[in-house]
Amino acid sequence: MEGQDRETTGARAADEHHADIYGEDGAVRSSFLAQIGAAIADRDTLTLKREVDDLHQSELGDLLEALHPEQRRALVELLGSDFDFSALTEVDEAIRLDIVDNLPNAQIAQAVQELDSDDAVYILEDLDREDQEEILSRLPFTERIRLRRALDYPEETAGRRMQTEFVAVPPFWTIGQTIDYMREDKNLPDRFSQIFVIDPSFKLLGAIDLDQILRTKRAVKVEDVMHETRHAIPATMDQEEAAREFEQYDLLSAAVVDENDRLVGVLTIDDVVDVIQQEAEEDLLRMGGVGDEELSDTVLATSRSRVPWLLVNLVTAFLAASVIGLFDQTIEHIVALAVLMPIVAGMGGNAGSQTMTVTVRALATRDLDIYNAARIIRREVGVGFINGIVFAVLIGMVAGLWFHDANLGGIIAAAMIINMFAAALAGILIPLVLDRFKIDPAVASAVFVTTVTDCVGFFAFLGLATWWFSVP
Amino acid sequence: MEGQDRETTGARAADEHHADIYGEDGAVRSSFLAQIGAAIADRDTLTLKREVDDLHQSELGDLLEALHPEQRRALVELLGSDFDFSALTEVDEAIRLDIVDNLPNAQIAQAVQELDSDDAVYILEDLDREDQEEILSRLPFTERIRLRRALDYPEETAGRRMQTEFVAVPPFWTIGQTIDYMREDKNLPDRFSQIFVIDPSFKLLGAIDLDQILRTKRAVKVEDVMHETRHAIPATMDQEEAAREFEQYDLLSAAVVDENDRLVGVLTIDDVVDVIQQEAEEDLLRMGGVGDEELSDTVLATSRSRVPWLLVNLVTAFLAASVIGLFDQTIEHIVALAVLMPIVAGMGGNAGSQTMTVTVRALATRDLDIYNAARIIRREVGVGFINGIVFAVLIGMVAGLWFHDANLGGIIAAAMIINMFAAALAGILIPLVLDRFKIDPAVASAVFVTTVTDCVGFFAFLGLATWWFSVP
Incomplete structure (x- = not known):
């Protein structure tokens, strides 16, 4: 590493993967695009699966956006059930609809079950009513109920953006019981930063941050360390207002409650970051005299x-x-x-x-x-x-x-x-x-x-x- | 609660505290302002301390911004060591400088020790060189070294924004040892969402999210569950680029490393949210033909x-x-x-x-x-x-x-x-x-x-x- 620029070395060592896909200018490398393009032309499914397999969903999204429309559809088709649908949450609406409209509803229904509920809702909400209903009808009962509940909240509300998977425990459990429960339960959300405390009717009593759990002795009761959730978000709250709560109180996640204060989901900071970006972008575009247009519009x-x-x-x-x-x-x-x-x-x-x-x-x-x-x-x-x-x-x-x-x-x-x-x-x-x-x-x-x-x-x-x- | 609007009820019950300070329009309530103003006029320290005590730092910041400059300085003076300096990270630069310039360096040095390092740096970086040095010289050795290291990185870099408090463990520890360590150690950061794995020279080996720790059995070794930190941020990386990494990979926190890949700090999503807001605001203001101006400028x-x-x-x-x-x-x-x-x-x-x-x-x-x-x-x-x-x-x-x-x-x-x-x-x-x-x-x-x-x-x-x- 001698003789190299210090900054570059640090960045490269820390982030080799990133450097593989993106060029100096932050765009997808043309050599990578050419390689994928050739594999698509050859219908070389094996190479495609290998190359795409360890891409992050946002990297796959950037790849989709950089490809020509025909290549894009071909890629999704060739990957089949190996296509990571969460990448669709990272692309323009026009591209997302183009891809989804080209797939049979049965395949979408299959894929949607693998996703976190907030990603699933994000993809389903733009479909027309008929397709939405058909896809929902193909889902298992609990999954269907969850997604429908989120879709029933108006657009741009916390209820639409929330994730319906969360960890909730009763107040009389000990920290030890809680940890053991998490070690055993296979249905935990992919990632979470706090767990919620509820009564038998699902009414929200409080929350505990994970770092708090790790600092606490096993014998301590949940109700003794939980904090009241000052910043529970009503499901009907506008997403922009919810984002403002996150900013003001530096929240990582927040409980979403229905009109009876029952816990229905959790809003996480990564969704909120998207909302903040989107709202800032809206203001900028509006001041320039343009509405909700996207680069992929005709x-x-x-x-x-x-x-x-x-x-x-x-x-x-x-x-x-x-x-x-x-x-x-x-x-x-x-x-x-x-x-x-x-x-x-x-x-x-x-x-x-x-x-x-x-x-x-x-x-x-x-x-x-x-x-x-x-x-x-x-x-x-x-x-x-x-x-x-x-x-x-x-x-x-x-x-x-x-x-x-x-x-x-x-x-x-x-x-x-x-x-x-x-x-x-x-x-x-x-x-x-x-x-x-x-x-x-x-x-x-x-x-x-x-x-x-x-x-x-x-x-x-x-x-x-x-x-x-x-x-x- | 009968007969009330459903939404309001949910919001109020979930967030009573918030409703106390802010009116319908999102601004600080005039009645609350009047009450604080009267207490300041009466130099009624007891009332002030009670009212301000359970405000979140951002609420105290909003209060400071809403007060007249003389009231503002008087409030800080009356609160003395009970004034929460982290509120200064939530106000306009002009107001922050006005308050800080009115305080003796000894008091600032005292207050800065209570803060997370990123907040301390945020307050210190705008001071002139002389005051900065005097305040640093009054700090304990380790604190001084930490803050100086962050201040030595250029403005608007990840190194400037990082927090130097973090949890790091060796790879050969078990999950059980790690949890016990966190239960005993009193010097943990206020909040954290992942812990880092380092070698004896502080070189970064990997990270574990807290939810992963909680899902894992006590006997498992750290090195067996840690993930490679693909997204370590070089300390000299521009904060905007770091924010883009957070957005792209939905990070909650990321290790900040020096030019030798040694862990020097952690960048957290709440700081990144501020950066995102700030950059979006800069673009909007620049397009409107205004530079870095603030509402409190003359x-x-x-x-x-x-x-x-x-x-x-x-x-x-x-x-x-x-x-x-x-x-x-x-x-x-x-x-x-x-x-x-x-x-x-x-x-x-x-x-x-x-x-x-x-x-x-x-x-x-x-x-x-x-x-x-x-x-x-x-x-x-x-x-x-x-x-x-x-x-x-x-x-x-x-x-x-x-x-x-x-x-x-x-x-x-x-x-x-x-x-x-x-x-x-x-x-x-x-x-x-x-x-x-x-x-x-x-x-x-x-x-x-x-x-x-x-x-x-x-x-x-x-x-x-x-x-x-x-x-x-």
Whole structure:
């Protein structure tokens, strides 16, 4: 290892497997893809099974996403019952549906039984009602009841995301009994970080973290070391709110309870991490004017999904244009106004979107609330005022020199101050008001803010010019 | 509980404590704030200690953020050694520094010893070098060594975020010995989900999850049940990359190793969740043209931090204006062009930012790579073309009717198709090229994309008009 870069050595030694599949740029290696592609073309099931066998579900998911659609379907078909269905939870919805729609329901029903219930639900929830029912009807009774219970909770709730496998013991057991039970029971969940304490009616009494069990003597009773579960999650709670509980209280897992406080499942941090990513992504995409689209969507689906946002912007663009239309005579006299007016509107738009971005994010993370709203509004208005003056001076000087007209410089400077002020107010007040009316500020703020900065920018600049130069 | 809403009942029963402090809107209750405020005014230490005692660190953090700065400092002072310093990891950097700067270094040194090492580092890393050294020098030897080691790793690396407390055992121990050791040892970390297996030189051999220990008979040897730690994190790895490992492999915790593969700490999922949030937030803020600002920053600091972005936009705004300037004679003849031109530029800007948002996000999550780049570029160009035609027809008709001029309608329609096409190309190629040159596409893409759509929009529309109407 001599002479090698220290960092690389550490990383490679610790993570050789990872390095095999992924290249330097984090994408699946082309040599690996070619090898799998060749094996698929040869229908060489043996090689495929060997290569895919020790991939983690997320690695298999990345492989599926990197393959061509025909290769992908062929791979799943060739692997047959050796295909790890949990990889389907790691790919785009469009790819997942494409794969599942190509498989007989009997095979899906078989595969779903091997999965943790949360993964099974994740795959089943996107299928149409008919297929879902047929697959469920092929499952053993208890499995069917469990999955149906989770599927009965609304989308994006804790109940939908929960795992129905968990370890629960009565309060009067000792730690020793509990450990022995876990050593004997073959039906334990794949991974767990706490066990729950329940009464005979499944009502949740408390929980014990595994490290607590390991620190405790065998003779101690469960009820003496369990902690009350302050953070039990109602099954109908929105997944985003549940994620916020996990973040706030640094939870690894939490009990999910029904309306009678009976334990029905457990929500784990890995699912919550997915929810957090998904929600952050939603906010970012919404602010950019795109909805729930995925990279694997078709051209037509993507076009269609982006039209509504462009339509809304079209209406506001005509609104801004009609403001300019009010002053067509002034522009005819002084064409320089037409040249300069997009600067006033554009700078206002940029300043407004800075304020808006901060506001939308602070609302999403609940950092902005009634206690600091007044202070933040004052701050943003102050920032708008200061930056308004800074850029008024700059733009005024450049414009005045460009067109050899000090008056024009003064007018654009004054319009800049007015528009930066309007931008600050719009950037903070519009998201706040939308949020108050329960409209997602990430979706709707941008269009309103730019409408304000365009209209105010054009009106202030052209209006001041009309008045100053006394154009009839 | 009869007659009550089912959901509310479940939530309340499960989480009574939470409901005490927070109101319906998720903000700290004003009644609770008033009560704390009154106790601070009365310097009623007893009440304060009682009220604050059973708050979770994040609840205390929220309380600190909701108080006025003077109240905040007074509360920390009144609580004295009863103040839970881990709450400082839950507040804005500006608030944390304000509180810490007001405390004597001796008190900070005392408090830091009670914290997990990752929390201690989080608080110490923002202090100036001098205070940091003085506080470290007051700590016991082992504590000092541990914190200094973490502080020596660069910012935003796994080494900075890791916890230096962990449980490690030799491979030849039995599970029984291991459990007994954990029952006896009083210096265990507060919470842990796996234990590590090391050789005498602290070289990492493997790990065992706690649930595995509980499933295994006492006589079994550690080396027979441990798994190789595929996902050990080099201490110098960027925290974002470490977070990606956690996400990909659904880890709860991971060993952090130095350049010789020696175990130096453990990274836990709760810190990773913070990193994920932080990185998603950074991307969102950068795309909105704001840097690392916090809600608690002052007006001047905020103004200053937003100026660079506005300056860059100013330059591009003048560039777009100079494109308009090329056609001032045409505008003088046909003022309608000045009225309509912002529509062409603006719609292109919106379409471009849709494509750009999707691209930037896909690059951040590594969903976009060399295997699908060509396909995604084709898709975006297709979308730009289709939506270009849709909006060309719409805008062409409205503009033609507005100014009673079919030629004008035709010209704006043609310009729209050109600009939507340019928007799609710019929206995908600019982030891809920036990413290739290791420039963060979230920061720089927006300004380049709007420059393209403004310039192309104005040039296409005014240029076509000049040519068609043969303005000299």
